[in-house]
Amino acid sequence: MVYATVSYETFQRQKYPKFGHDNPHPMNFEFWLYMVETGYSAWEAREEFGCTNKLREGPIWCFQRHGMSSTVLPDGCVVHIGGEHEEYFDPDYCIYNDVVVKHPNGEINIYGYPMNFFQPSHYHSATLVDNNIYIIGSLGYQQDRVLGETRVFLLDCDTFEMKKLNTKGENPGWIYEHSSEYIQEKNCLRIEKGKIITFDTDSEGNSENDKNVYEENQEVFLLNLTTKQWFAVKK
Known part of the structure; x- marks a missing residue:
C-alpha cells in the first residue's frame, strides 16, 4: 500500500520510536510505513506536520539512516536492520533496534524487539547463512557498550525472531x-577490517579513565558457527 500522506492525528499517535514488547513484535504503524515509503527525514516529517518548534519532545521515527545493514534474501526480500x-x-538523533522487511511486491513489514532481546545497533555486519542472518558487532550507544565483548545475534528470517548467541x-x-564473509567449507564467519573500541590505558595496561579509544582493526577473526568459538588468525 502506498500512502499519499497520513493524518495529523495518526502522526501524533505514532511519531516516536519505541521498543517492541514481543520477539518479534509486528509494528506496521501507518506513519512508520509512510516514512519507509517516502524516505523522508525526520525534519521533513516535522515540516509536513507542523512541529518544527517542538524539538524537545523526542526524536521522530525515521527510516533515513546510516549504519543500517541491508540483506537480500533468496526470495527477493530485503531485510534492513537497525541504523542511526x-x-x-x-x-x-536515534539508533534503532528494529527490522524492516521490503518484499518484492511492495509489501513492508516492520518488527520491533524488547531492549533485552536486541539493543539499538548500527555499523554492524549482517551475513546470510541458510535462512538466518548473523548480526555481529555494532557501534551503538555509548552506555550500551561492553568493551572487550563482541555482540552476536541471530535473526531467523522465517519467523524474524531475534536470538543472542553466547560465544567464547x-x-x-x-x-x-x-x-563479514561466510566460509562454507569451515562453517565459519571471517571478520576483518573495521574499528575496535577499547579503554584508554597507562603504560602498564591499567585503565586511567573512562575515555574510549577507537583503533583500526589489524587482525582477522573467525567465528565457528558450530562451536560458537572465536579464533584470531594471523594475516
Missing part, C-alpha cells in the same frame, strides 16, 4: 564498520 538517524547533538574464545572486542 542524525548525530548525537540533533533532536532527532578470542573475540575482536567491541567492533564496528567491519566486513
